[in-house]
Amino acid sequence: MKKFLLEEPVEVVGPKGHRHRLLRHFCKGCRICVEFCPTQTLDLDELLKVRVAHPERCIGCRMCELRCPDLAIFVKKGPRGQGAKDEWSKEKGPAA
Numbered sequence: 024m025k026k027f028l029l030e031e032p033v034e035v036v037g038p039k040g041h042r043h044r045l046l047r048h049f050c051k052g053c054r055i056c057v058e059f060c061p062t063q064t065l066d067l068d069e070l071l072k073v074r075v076a077h078p079e080r081c082i083g084c085r086m087c088e089l090r091c092p093d094l095a096i097f098v099k100k101g102p103r104g105q106g107a108k109d110e111w112s113k114e115k116g117p118a119a
């Protein structure tokens with residue numbers, strides 16, 4: 024039987040220490056996160072999957088994570104951000 028392989032999560036850390044974890048196989052390319060991001064940090068790639076196009080712009084607000092209907096994007100604030108957390112912010116989020 025053919026195995027169903029899921030893509031490994033993609034991690035992107037910006038210069039301010041804010042960390043994205045992208046579960047690309049869950050992303051359906053709806054652009055909700057792109058449109059709600061207040062700093063135009065995100066975009067879709069040629070496969071219509073979310074990518075962190077400008078990590079230096081991210082302010083760690085987590086709007087993308089909170090708006091994504093498919094649990095495809097997670098954000099952990101960097102150590103210099105206010106309210107920094109040690110754990111991924113969603114209980115069912117992927118392990119670090």
Ligand code: SF4
Nearest residue numbers: 050051053054056091
């Ligand atoms: S909101 Fe979620 S599913 Fe939609 S493009 Fe962003 S990461 Fe993908």
Ligand code: SF4
Nearest residue numbers: 060081082084085087
């Ligand atoms: S955490 Fe906020 S600023 Fe950073 S990509 Fe998500 S919505 Fe944009």
